[in-house]
Amino acid sequence: MRKKFIAPLVVTTALITASLPYNNVLAVQPDHQVENQMVKQWNEKANVPLFVKEKQAVKRSSTSADDALNYLQQNKEKVNIKNPKADLKKNNSAKDELGMTHVRFNQTKNGVPVEGAEIIVHYNVDNEITVVNGAYNEDIEASKLDTKPTLSSEEALQVAKSSTHAPSTLDQVPTSELVVYPFEGKNHLTYKVNVNFLGDEPGNWYVFVDATSGKVVDQYNAIMDAGHFKTQTGTGTGVLGDHRLLHVTKSKGEKEGTVFQLADYSHEGLDGIITYDYSKNYLELFSNKSAAFKSEFAEPAVDAHYNSEQVYDYYLSEHGRNSLDDNGMPIQSVVHYGDNYNNAFWNGTYMVYGDGDGEFFIPLAASLDVAAHEMTHGVTSNSANLIYRFQSGALNESFSDIFGALIDDSDWEIGEDIMAPAAVADGRTSLRSLSNPSKYPVGAAYVAYGNGEGMYPSHMDEFYDLPANLDNGGVHINSSIINHAAYLTAQDIGREKLGQIYYRALTQYLTANSDFSDARQAIVQSAIDLYGEGSAEVTAAAGGFDSVGIME
Structure with missing residues (x-):
């Protein structure tokens, strides 16, 4: 039995002013010009594409990471990597439903991962290597980049929080990883810091802080715009009047008495399908006095909850995928976000839906394809x-x-x-x-x-x-x-x-x-x-x- 995931009922938020454009999955594109445009500098030796297909594959003794590295070392001229054993570090290995094995490696420099540089070795069912693909940074391989930081990860986190105007309390625990970051024609030793928060300007920021100077090399907002619990059957009405059968949880509180919550723990191996209300500018489980969610206020939550289960069922039945991470992570939605908010997005943890302004959009949770769009961002985040x-x-x-x-x-x-x-x-x-x-x-x-x-x-x-x-x-x-x-x-x-x-x-x-x-x-x-x-x-x-x- 998997441990049930119970998310916090209240999350502290604050007004956020982002320092880079906030990027929406489903927003109408702005009509204003943007100044100080970033100029890309091309470096033909950075992230060189790799796709090698073996026409006469040789049977291997195993499909292990060691065997894959041996193959790359033996064929280093073919794959154009000078020293695979020194420069590649295993990321993961997985066998798929066809019996093929896929071994992933990250390029490193002196043991430090190179951002975005990844090699995959693919074995067929007969233990033959058929394809090698990915991207490799030849420029970093040949460079003499110093990979010893003088800045601490804690100092980098403070820089990142300041740069993104993050609130003092974050919705998710921030992460920090030392990486080599190729950017604007140069290679930088940086801390890759991720800070995540909701609020008026939500953020899922990746900030690359120079590990020597403490300056921000680059940053972007990766918001991707869209006890014992017993689950029982409930009903609801969606935004467009559709009658929905729902999985809900009955709970008894000290003050409010018996309530029914949009929390579904009926799927074996899944940590729950959970829907939250953000109308008070903090997260709380969407609740109702009865198992029939029929009010106009409940309509977006009914659709978000129902559509999340439909998308979960598709990925499970069609592709054998158990939730967004293929490991049963909770599927969480947030409704009534913002004021007349014309968007939906994936912030790395939640699907978040605005109610629309009534002029361009109605509540965005009404749409199954919007829910599928946002949840697929979660699948992508946990795969490619x-x-x-x-x-x-x-x-x-x-x-x-x-x-x-x-x-x-x-x-x-x-x-x-x-x-x-x-x-x-x-x-x-x-x-x-x-x-x-x-x-x-x-x-x-x-x-x-x-x-x-x-x-x-x-x-x-x-x-x-x-x-x-x-x-x-x-x-x-x-x-x-x-x-x-x-x-x-x-x-x-x-x-x-x-x-x-x-x-x-x-x-x-x-x-x-x-x-x-x-x-x-x-x-x-x-x-x-x-x-x-x-x-x-x-x-x-x-x-x-x-x-x-x-x-x-």
């Missing part, structure tokens, strides 16, 4: 962990959109159920479209970075070359190219096979810095693993990318 910037960030967003459309399978739109009447009357019938991305315009601030037409892109010819401080380099905009590739593939092989292929690519092949080209290779290879070389599924997977201009 795609960095939330530029093409890797666009992939992060795209996988959330794709699985949102697969789970809410009535159409290929995202957010069609949460558009307010005024928005629909104005022609905005959904947030994004996988079938026809260019039906909607991007914000005015983004137009100059595209082909001039100002619409969401469907092809690499329409790619938006955005700086880092505009939509984190285009994570919500350029994602529509991958969205459209997936849609085109599904027209040939159907939704179920598309989901199998894309899930495998996300969880077994992609790494933190993967770009669109890496995604093509990972998705085609996943189709080969599942359906065989030369199959119709492989042709369809490759064809989707061909059609949007992402070639070999």
